[in-house]
Amino acid sequence: ILPLIQKYKVVHLNRIDARLANNGQPLEIQKLYCRVNFIAQLFINQIFKLQKNINKILVQNSPLLLLILLYEMDMLAFSGCTQGWNSEEVKELTRMRYAYPWWKEKIINFELKWKDGLCPFTLEETALTLRALKYMVIATGDPSGFLIQVRKETLLESTDLRFFQNHSSQMAVLDYLVSLESDIFVPTYDGNMAKVVEGHRRFLGFNKTILLDRKQLVNLIDHYNIGSLTWDEFSSAVKKTHANRMGRPSKRVVIPDRPKEEDYFYANPEECLLPSTNH
Secondary structure, eight states: HHHHHHHHHHHOOOOOOTTSSSSSSSHHHHHHHOOOOOOOOOHHHHHHHHHHHHHHHHHHSOOOOOOOOOOOHHHHHHTTTTTOOOOOHHHHHHHHHHHTTTTTSSSOOEEEEHHTSOOOOHHHHHHHTTTTTSOOOOOOOOOTTTTSOHHHHSOOOOOHHGGGGHHHHHHHHHHHHHHSSSSSSEEEEEOOOHHEEEEEEEEEEETOOOOOHHHHHHHHHHHTTTSSOHHHHHHHHHHHHHHSHHHHHHHHOOTTTTTGSSSSGOOOOGGGOOSOOOO
């Protein structure tokens, strides 16, 4: 890459979201990575103006807990996570997965993935885990099954969003900026946007981010549903499980021989978060 940069001065690096090394780089490179990810971002004024308007509306009466709910049809089809769906719906999700020849994982044991905490949370699991929610904005997609939603389209006038219609990337930027400024951020699945928001919120001062332990929660919810845990016992166990999962300082998990399974740098850029280092 360096010879290309020296020759052309500017190089467009395409599709490298998870292809940069997370660890083993000089500190100066990691700090540059942080500056590119979290400081050098520039967006048009219309996006910033609308984001400020959304946050102002949402926090009028109480703090804002923003939830990224990745429970969409394409996500479910590709993950193979079909718990809670009837046989016809499962067939449709399977057809969607097989319709994409580039998707290599066709036959999926969804029950095993679910028990291992590798599935997006269902609506019931999300509601049980975050029962005390007062405000919620659906930041991405069209969450199948929700009867009551608070969305950008219901918060704003149609004229406010007209500039962004048919521009999905700009709408995603809007979601990103609203997520950064929420009082609490809760992703229910480990998507790329959720990870980079997590890292950016750490970079901004370890703003509260609840990182759900889906494997533990699936087990706890199962025990609650069959009656072996009371609500108070369930609630206490959930709080205990997440006492140290609030986006506070922590070491990245490093797996040298399996880099795709280790913690991504941009989700926890600890080299940029040391008190003695400057952003």
